[in-house]
Amino acid sequence: MKDLKIIRxxxxxxxxxxxxxxxxxxxxxxxxxxxxxxxEKREEELIHKNLSLVNKEYVSYYFDFYNNLFNLSKEYQKKKKGL
Incomplete structure (x- = not known):
């Protein structure tokens, strides 16, 4: 196993x-x-489109990651629109 400093x-x-x-x-x-x-349909399509690239051990985290990314993107869009 690698040294902690190297991994960091x-x-x-x-x-x-x-x-x-x-x-x-x-x-x-x-x-x-x-x-x-x-x-939302496109979001789901994007998530599933790249699912095969994700290590199976990380799939649930991948879904969370993308859902959070989409939410941040929507929040930023609303801010830019002044909503």
Whole structure:
């Protein structure tokens, strides 16, 4: 097993990549602020589309992750619209 410090450093690298991708996603969402794009059917399709890429051990966490991401995206869209 790897040393705790090494694992933490590797997690930091992954976290930086996640933050970069999160920023990119939110910037794209900002471009949609004039449209009502809430579509639960599409959300479900996106979740299931990539499900095969997820380690089976993490599936329930994957669902939570994406649902939280969608909720944050909707919240941000509402803020951008002034709602």
């Amino acid at each position: 450093k590797e997690i930091e690298v992954v976290d930086k990549e996640l933050i970069k991708l999160f920023n990119e996603r939110m910037e794209l969402i900002a471009q949609l602020n004039k449209e009502n794009v809430e579509d």
